[in-house]
Amino acid sequence: MGRPPCCDKVGVKKGPWTPEEDIMLVTYVQEHGPGNWRAVPDNTGLRRCSKSCRLRWTNYLRPGIKRGNFTDQEEKMIIQLQALLGNKWAAIAAYLPERTDNDIKNFWNTHLKKKLKKLQTGSDSSSARNALSSSHSISKGQWERRLQTDIKTAKQALHDALSLEGSIPAPDSKPCDGHRSYTEPGQGSSTYASSTENIARLLKGWVKNPSPRKSEQSKSSSTQQSFCNAATDCTSSDGTPSAESKSGIDLSEAFESLFGFESFESSTSEFSQSTSPEASIFQGESKPDQGGAQVPFSMLLENWLLDGKDDLTNFPFEETANLF
DNA sequence: AATCCCTACAACCGCGGGTAC
DNA sequence: GGTACCCGCGGTTGTAGGGAT
Known part of the structure; x- marks a missing residue:
């Protein structure tokens, strides 16, 4: 059985996104929340593959993304x-x-x-x-x-x-710390950076008043992350903490640690349990076919942290290599 | 000034995992 | 249990910008 193409290749636009497309996508996500990407092209009229829409959102349009040089x-x-x-x-x-x-x-x-x-x-x-x-x-x-x-x-x-006041750059400020500006062909001086300001404006109100459809949002771990960041309110519609992401990361706990509801300066055993996203990721990380004898990465990490060895050169990379 | 080459990064592609039916 | 669908991840490619020649 061959995997069907993710979308109809005929009539699907490829290549760089235009500001207009971005706005269409942002507007849609504002109203419906991220998720159900399959429906996005149909509902927005965007001639884009659903994967392309999701990628554009997660890598570029979602709130809280820092651009520019890495420190x-x-x-x-x-x-x-x-x-x-x-x-x-x-x-x-x-x-x-x-x-x-x-x-x-x-x-x-x-x-x-x-x-x-x-x-x-x-x-x-x-x-x-x-x-x-x-x-x-x-x-x-x-x-x-x-x-x-x-x-x-x-x-x-x-x-x-x-922060509400800080989210919109001053009109004369440098766009997106050095991020390459995009000039729509045939649009002369219309730069992409100025369009992202508009998108940021759209997002501003939305971040302030997140969509009530949080149950839909919980399907996407990365996007949910930004939602939770934005609202610092990681509860589902029934008021309980939202579900774990597919990767097993307990986001509510992760963000508790990130946002100081609990101190990240916990003991190393807490660190290895669920306080850090990484620790959660590696719960049950060992490959199934390797049986119970294989030491999970989280345990290796924990042991390494606990056994008093002082630097990364002592970390058992050879053992962990078998895990991946 | 023209061109070539390198770099950076946005976007695409294929695959695997999870889940609903 | 099998199938189809959706989503996310990691590898790779395409291309625009900028520096070098």
């Missing part, structure tokens, strides 16, 4: 998380709520890979990996503190980005 702190965090998690961009992005997995992936492929290559010159991959780890050699406590700091920083920045 040193973000960079180091990505390097460390990549060393720990591999190319699990979505998991890494869970630690950087303002960055999309696509952004992080691109940043890794264009910047960080090169740095890694430089470190690799004249050595095999494992020693290079150790070199990388050593170059960012940090103690257990430092690593945790850095994560906490990063999350706090992200939280603050996200808060700022979503």
Whole structure:
């Protein structure tokens, strides 16, 4: 049985999105919430594949996305998380709520890979990996503190980005910290950046008054994340905490930690249980065909954190490699 | 000024997991 | 249990911008 195409290839538009399309999509999501992407092209009249709509929303249009250069702190965090998690961009992005997995992936492929290559010159991959780890050699406590700091920083920045007055850049301000502007062919000076301001205006009111259809929103983990960020009210329509995402991340707990309802400075055992998104991700992470004998990554991580070894060079990468 | 090349990133594609029927 | 559908993820590609020649 061949997998059917996600959408009818005939008549489906491809390529860069225009501001008009963005507005159509944002308007639709405002009214209906993210999710049910299959219905989006039909209901909006957009001649786009449903996947394209979802991608456009999650990677570009949803509120709370930070654009522009990655900070040193973000960079180091990505390097460390990549060393720990591999190319699990979505998991890494869970630690950087303002960055999309696509952004992080691109940043890794264009910047960080090169740095890694430089470190690799004249050595095999494992020693290079150790070199990388050593170059960012940090103690257990430092690593945790850095994560906490990063999350706090992200939280603050996200808060700022979503604050009502701060969400709209001044008309004469620089667009999107260096983000490439888009000029619609034939539209002369109409830049994409100015259009995103309009979209931000649309979103402003929506973020302030999130759509009541939260049950629909709960289907999308990444989008729900931004919704919860925006409203700091992660309850479903019946007032109970929303369901866990498909990946097993308990978002309400994750955001409790992110937004300080509970201190992230919990014990390492709490860290390994459910306080961090990563910890939740790796609950039951071991492959089924490897049976119960395989140690879950979360346990490895916990053991590593607890056994007093001081830096990433001591992390059992070889064991974790079998898990992925 | 023209062109070539490199870089950055938005978007596409294919696949796998989850779920409803 | 099988099938179809939907969604999310990760790898890859296409292309515009900018620097180098």
